[in-house]
Amino acid sequence: MSGKRSLVRSGTTVDQMVRAIADRIVTGYLRPGERLDEASLAARFDVSRTPVREALGQLSAIGLVERRPNRGAIVAVVTQEHLASMFESMAELEAICARFSAERMTGAERRALEMEHQASARLVQLGAEEDYEYFNTEFHSRLYRGAHNTHIHDLTVATRSRLAPFRRAQFMLPGRLAKSWREHDLIVTAIMRADAAAAGKAARDHVSIVSEASAVFAAADPMEPKVSRSARR
Amino acid sequence: MSGKRSLVRSGTTVDQMVRAIADRIVTGYLRPGERLDEASLAARFDVSRTPVREALGQLSAIGLVERRPNRGAIVAVVTQEHLASMFESMAELEAICARFSAERMTGAERRALEMEHQASARLVQLGAEEDYEYFNTEFHSRLYRGAHNTHIHDLTVATRSRLAPFRRAQFMLPGRLAKSWREHDLIVTAIMRADAAAAGKAARDHVSIVSEASAVFAAADPMEPKVSRSARR
DNA sequence: TAGGCATAAAGTGCATGCACTTGCCTCGCC
DNA sequence: GGCGAGGCAAGTGCATGCACTTTATGCCTA
Numbered sequence: 001m002s003g004k005r006s007l008v009r010s011g012t013t014v015d016q017m018v019r020a021i022a023d024r025i026v027t028g029y030l031r032p033g034e035r036l037d038e039a040s041l042a043a044r045f046d047v048s049r050t051p052v053r054e055a056l057g058q059l060s061a062i063g064l065v066e067r068r069p070n071r072g073a074i075v076a077v078v079t080q081e082h083l084a085s086m087f088e089s090m091a092e093l094e095a096i097c098a099r100f101s102a103e104r105m106t107g108a109e110r111r112a113l114e115m116e117h118q119a120s121a122r123l124v125q126l127g128a129e130e131d132y133e134y135f136n137t138e139f140h141s142r143l144y145r146g147a148h149n150t151h152i153h154d155l156t157v158a159t160r161s162r163l164a165p166f167r168r169a170q171f172m173l174p175g176r177l178a179k180s181w182r183e184h185d186l187i188v189t190a191i192m193r194a195d196a197a198a199a200g201k202a203a204r205d206h207v208s209i210v211s212e213a214s215a216v217f218a219a220a221d222p223m224e225p226k227v228s229r230s231a232r233r
Numbered sequence: 234m235s236g237k238r239s240l241v242r243s244g245t246t247v248d249q250m251v252r253a254i255a256d257r258i259v260t261g262y263l264r265p266g267e268r269l270d271e272a273s274l275a276a277r278f279d280v281s282r283t284p285v286r287e288a289l290g291q292l293s294a295i296g297l298v299e300r301r302p303n304r305g306a307i308v309a310v311v312t313q314e315h316l317a318s319m320f321e322s323m324a325e326l327e328a329i330c331a332r333f334s335a336e337r338m339t340g341a342e343r344r345a346l347e348m349e350h351q352a353s354a355r356l357v358q359l360g361a362e363e364d365y366e367y368f369n370t371e372f373h374s375r376l377y378r379g380a381h382n383t384h385i386h387d388l389t390v391a392t393r394s395r396l397a398p399f400r401r402a403q404f405m406l407p408g409r410l411a412k413s414w415r416e417h418d419l420i421v422t423a424i425m426r427a428d429a430a431a432a433g434k435a436a437r438d439h440v441s442i443v444s445e446a447s448a449v450f451a452a453a454d455p456m457e458p459k460v461s462r463s464a465r466r
Numbered sequence: 467t468a469g470g471c472a473t474a475a476a477g478t479g480c481a482t483g484c485a486c487t488t489g490c491c492t493c494g495c496c
Numbered sequence: 497g498g499c500g501a502g503g504c505a506a507g508t509g510c511a512t513g514c515a516c517t518t519t520a521t522g523c524c525t526a
Contacts, residue, residue, distance in 0.1 A: 012302050012509070014290065038478070048511045050283075053479085054290045057247065061291035063387075069245050070478055070517050082383055089384040096325050150315055151322040154296075155388055245479070271508070281481045286509085303487050303508055471524085478517075487508075496499085 013047050017055035020045060025064050025075050028165040036065060036073040063162065078166075086163055087211035091204045093156040094143065098187055098203035101146035102196040110192060113142050117188045124177045132177055139184060143203065146191075167210065183209065246280050250288035253278060258297050258308050261398040269298060269306040296395065311399075319396055320444035324437045326389040327376065331420055331436035334379035335429040343425060346375050350421045357410045365410055372417060376436065379424075400443065416442065 010016075021041070024030040041052045060067040067073045078086070105113070116139065123132040140160070144153045183206040190199035243249075254274070257263040269289060275282045293300040300306045311319070338346070349372065356365040373393070377386045416439040423432035 014509085015302075018294075039476095049478090050510055050512090054287055054510095057287045057291050058294035061251075061294045069248075071519095072477070085382040085384040088382055089388065092329050092385070149318040149321055151318040151392070152325070155322065155392075159384070159388075247479080270506095272506090282508090283480055283482090287480095304489090305507070467526100469524105469526085471522105473521085473523095475520075476518085479515085481512100481514085483510105483512085485508105485510085487506105489504105489506085491504080492502090494499105494501085496497105 013051040014054045014058075017041075017045060017047070017051050018058050021055055021059060022064055022161075025059075026161050026164045030075050032075050032077045032165075034075045036075065038072075062158070083166060084211075086159060087207070090156075090159050090163060091207035091211065093152065093159060094140070094207050095200040095204040096152055097143045097147040097156060098191065099147075099196040099200035100149060100152070101143050102191045102194050102199040104148045105146040105191065109142070109146050113139075113146070114188055114192060116142070117184055120184075121181060124181045127177065129177065132180075136180065143187070179209070180206075246284040247287045247291075250274075250278060250280065250284050251291050254288055254292060255297055255394075258292075259394050259397045263308050265308050265310045265398075267308045269308065271305075295391070316399060317444075319392060320440070323389075323392050323396055324440035324444065326385065326392060327373070327440045328433040328437040329385055330376045330380040330389060331424065332380075332429040332433035333382060333385070334376050335424045335427050335432040337381045338379040338424065342375070342379050346372075346379070347421055347425060349375070350417055353417075354414060357414045360410065362410065365413075369413065376420070412442070413439075 011019075021030070021036070030036075036056060038049045038052050038056070042049045045052070056065055056067065056073045059065040060073065064076055065073050066076045101109075101113075116135065120132065120135045120139070123135060141157075144156045147153060183202065186202035187199055187206065190196075190202055244252075254263070254269070263269075271282045271285050271289070274285045278285070289298055289300065289306045292298040293306065297309055298306050299309045334342075334346075349368065353365065353368045353372070356368060374390075377389050380386060416435065419435035420432055420439065423429075423435055
């Protein structure tokens, strides 16, 4: 896969670098602790070191990479403890979004949520993991938007993206699709009833369960040895 | 005033710039919408444009400044709506911290919280606004730490700092000190009882009240005097 | 052989320069 | 007198170079 910048056109070079690197971190292609050498990245993306530097600075500002002065940058290492704290935060943030959604969603938003949710039942029957995963993302985004609070929305999206690398395996567990759908159903039902407390609780439980599934995964996927990842092209 | 970098020594030059600029934004010395000219800032702090640029990039990544490609950076403008959403988020985040604190604070943390809180009663009697403000910050920080969740801690601190410019006037309202103390007292009492629900509610109410006080202030303090920006044609 | 110091190599941090973009102003045109 | 094109000034975006820090290496000494 060629990461040349022609693939990621829009915005300034720095923006492209931010997106390119963030994407590789969030998707797990770059792994926690991995070295981010300015010169190598610059060569890899065919730009000078300056935009790479700025991108690394911005990514470190949002916590995706760690920078040690004069000693280079690495993909942020999340301890088990920090990971747990992020999952717990995520559960609380989703609970807030669900509560607010129950109180504030417009009629159109409620209908759209319910419709999509019902449609997704089919994906469960078919066992269409990929499609369901896509729907799932959309489902949660609806909750975030439905809260009608931009700041909560931003915090939630940011937290979600930082958790992305650790959630990939959740659907590998057998029966997970149907379970997820039933949990969604509780949330949707509560929202349609405008029952904020129930919606919040259902959303929190939903994330907590995902969290447990993922924690297992994270623990079972320890730090990678320092293989020649630089020669990976 | 001398903003020379000798005053802000630690870390790399970029770090110093980030802190210096963020500080001026958070304290309200730089106002929303105000232009952030790279060359001027560089001259002002006696560094080259490069670290200033990187600092602006990082600040824009965390939302404190807005950057329009090729058109410079300005201090982030927060709409009334966005401001309200931040206050609401703050109330929810504080509620979470208070709930978790009620459940998780160690004995030492509880004792320290209660002691400091009781001690602060004296500041109220004396009407020592400055000192009380300092204590108040410390009080809330204790709640954030007491939650024993680093991610929630970080989100809360970040949100709080973004709200800082809009909270300054809250203690100007007469009787505010005593009112604040009584609200704190509700929180502390609930935490000492390990009553998570009550602590959460008390904390949420506390912030909501501050929010209302500040909203008045924000509304009464409209756009910045620096004109010539609206005259875009 | 182990420890420590000097030195080299690698890589980061910042300054500077130049190309390019944007907004403004002026001048010519209608 | 209004309007648009062209040019100018200001300012941003990126590349490059050099100084400095860190780390690796080797040599010397005990």
